[in-house]
Amino acid sequence: MITRRADGYEIDTDPDRLDIDLMHNWLSTDAFWALGRSREVVEQSARASLNFGLYDAHGAQVAYARVVTDLTTLAWLCDVYVDRDHRGSGLGTWLAAAVRDHLAPYKLKRVLLSTLDAHSVYAKVGFVPFPDPEKLMIMGAVQ
Template sequence: MIIRREDDYEIDTDPDRLDIDLIHHWLSTDAFWALGRSRETVEQSARASLNFGLYEANGTQIAYARVVTDLTTFAWLCDVYVDPAHRGTGLGTWLAAAVRDHLAPYKLKRVLLSTLDAHGVYAKVGFVPFLDPGKLMIMGSVQ
């Protein structure tokens, strides 16, 4: 699936187009939730997920989002990252909306995400705070 905007940005779900080295750099050095993540882990997680790359007109990747899903009942939106030079331009909201729209035909019971500081971005595309976070549990790292 490719979605293009009038300003020539595009979102593509083709996993072969992803710049794994760049995604690894972003996540392992600048994303608080993935600091130190190995390249192997980034590559393996991308292979096992539905991926969304956001690209400039010249093909340079400038953002990434990953969805872990069974495409039947559940999805987890994670590893959303926009290159710092492109933040504040609405691209993160567009990327989140593209994920939402791509998943809509599956009529999933729930799509979850976790965010520390981007609540406003996700609220624009329909995400709301979990009504009863006391029902959620985690195994493993709590970061």
């Protein structure tokens, strides 16, 4: 466990606690950026990432985020998802803050993310719009 709230929610980076089947359901059926993603891809991407599971007071996973990083220069925060039944109580902001705080000692040059509709959540923990978006490029399908 890396942090706990007074209401019993906790965030943990232990990959053995992750509920891959649940994460697959969330991402493949409800996350616009990952619709149709296979269970194998969810599992493989989790294995290759730094994972943050968020759990309720009973230990059930209720949110997830993963970070793709070299822990030296760069990190990409992605697949942030809060179960619909647990939204509205600040869990997304708390999860993003926990990721920020966990990465802080590495003094990374950049922590990036892409969001369609949660700019205000990430702004609360220090994310800002990319200053020169014209410098960014992408290879592959844009979803």
